[in-house]
Amino acid sequence: MKDLYKSTLGRLRIVGFVEGLSYLVLLFIAMPIKYIGGIQEPVRMTGMAHGLLFVLYVLLVIQSTIQYNWTIKKAFIAFLASLIPFGTFYADMKLFRENEEAEA
Secondary structure, X not given: OOOHHHOHHHHHHHHHHHHHHHHHHHHHHHHHHHHHHOOOHXXXXXXXXXXXXXXXXXXXXXXXXXXXXXOHHHHHHXXXXXXXXXXXXXXXXXXXXXXXXXXX
């Protein structure tokens, strides 16, 4: 397996995974702690990390769209995936690996 961090698509896959994971932690761990336990700190910390990862993900989607000549539809689906829980994992399986196989 190639080193993922060496290509734009590989970096997008890594950031997409971590961004998706941070979104799930925010939604299913930090938010319940805030609203059930009244502790706001986990939402602040997780929310900040997720926000930075989201911005990085969007920038990598734009870079990949330019580098790999993605259609607007494919770029939009990749962006939309970041807004839906588990969406980045779907995008990795259905969109990003397709390009990686074409590179090989």
